[in-house]
Amino acid sequence: xxxxxxxxxLERVAVGDRVAFRTLYRRTSPRLYAVCLRVVHDSSxxxxxxxxAYAKVWRYAExxxxxxxxxxxxxxxxxxxxxxxxxxxxxxPAPQVDAxxxxxxxxxxxxxxxxxxxxxxxxxxxxxxxxxxxxxxxYFGGVTETxxxxxxxxxxxxxxxxxxxxxxxLGACLAx
Amino acid sequence: xxxxxxxxxxxxxxxxxxxxxxxxxxxxxxxxxLAQAVWRWERELQPLADVLRERRPPRAAEKALERxxxxxxxxxxxxxxxxxxxxxxxxxxxxxxxxxxxxxIVLARPDLVGLG
Numbered sequence: 001x002x003x004x005x006x007x008x009x010l011e012r013v014a015v016g017d018r019v020a021f022r023t024l025y026r027r028t029s030p031r032l033y034a035v036c037l038r039v040v041h042d043s044s045x046x047x048x049x050x051x052x053a054y055a056k057v058w059r060y061a062e063x064x065x066x067x068x069x070x071x072x073x074x075x076x077x078x079x080x081x082x083x084x085x086x087x088x089x090x091x092x093p094a095p096q097v098d099a100x101x102x103x104x105x106x107x108x109x110x111x112x113x114x115x116x117x118x119x120x121x122x123x124x125x126x127x128x129x130x131x132x133x134x135x136x137x138x139y140f141g142g143v144t145e146t147x148x149x150x151x152x153x154x155x156x157x158x159x160x161x162x163x164x165x166x167x168x169x170l171g172a173c174l175a176x
Numbered sequence: 177x178x179x180x181x182x183x184x185x186x187x188x189x190x191x192x193x194x195x196x197x198x199x200x201x202x203x204x205x206x207x208x209x210l211a212q213a214v215w216r217w218e219r220e221l222q223p224l225a226d227v228l229r230e231r232r233p234p235r236a237a238e239k240a241l242e243r244x245x246x247x248x249x250x251x252x253x254x255x256x257x258x259x260x261x262x263x264x265x266x267x268x269x270x271x272x273x274x275x276x277x278x279x280x281i282v283l284a285r286p287d288l289v290g291l292g
Contacts, residue, residue, distance in 0.1 A: 035228060120223045163186065167185035
């Protein structure tokens with residue numbers, strides 16, 4: 001995605017330009033659909049999540065400010081959080097941390113992670129492998145504090161402290 | 177609400193409970209500093225999404241989106257309807273020209289049709 005072009009399209013969408021919205025959809029939906037699919041693991045639910053996400057993009061495009069955030073980050077954040085909320089509100093079983101920690105066993109996931117490089121990859125590599133797996137799983141909605149608490153036999157507050165500690169160390173590593 | 181750096185990370189990592197997520201979503205709208213912190217995490221974690229292989233969504237998703245946002249403006253249906261009426265108009269024009277042509281011939285050469 002060309003960030004400047006997507007940002008220009010979003011600015012036109014913000015003033016109700018349907019042609020710009022359709023162009024934005026054609027250019028960005030393959031990427032957002034991949035995110036939705038990764039979160040909900042089901043084509044039909046991913047389509048619903050995608051439609052919902054673009055409806056939000058249409059309604060809230062005026063809130064997008066390229067000075068705050070790159071256009072692709074804004075779009076992906078909407079699609080990802082929306083898909084996660086739908087997955088958690090729907091009939092899908094609650095995400096299990098143990099399943100999430102089995103991420104590396106899935107060939108598609110392994111290939112995707114092999115393409116991960118840069119600062120985030122370096123910082124994840126500095127965490128314990130199970131902690132890094134937790135971060136990757138959490139990003140796609142596969143971990144909740146309650147789920148981690150159940151798995152580890154902790155109370156929710158302790159699970160929250162564990163995850164907050166991982167986030168703190170990751171944040172310290174990522175800090176410029 | 178008092179929001180800390182780990183809270184913004186928990187929000188970006190979708191670890192917050194639904195009520196907390198809603199509260200943070202509202203707080204972000206009123207607090208540019210908080211919004212910046214959340215966006216920083218979203219940017220930093222985005223490579224996890226970037227490595228996913230792109231998948232073209234089925235055409236049905238776009239149709240559903242069009243129906244949801246722009247009901248009554250199904251451009252393809254409109255194009256089909258316009259094309260139908262244009263074809264019908266062309267057909268009537270051709271018929272009219274044919275009848276007119278025959279009429280002109282009859283006027284010019286009535287002997288050809290046994291009227292002269």
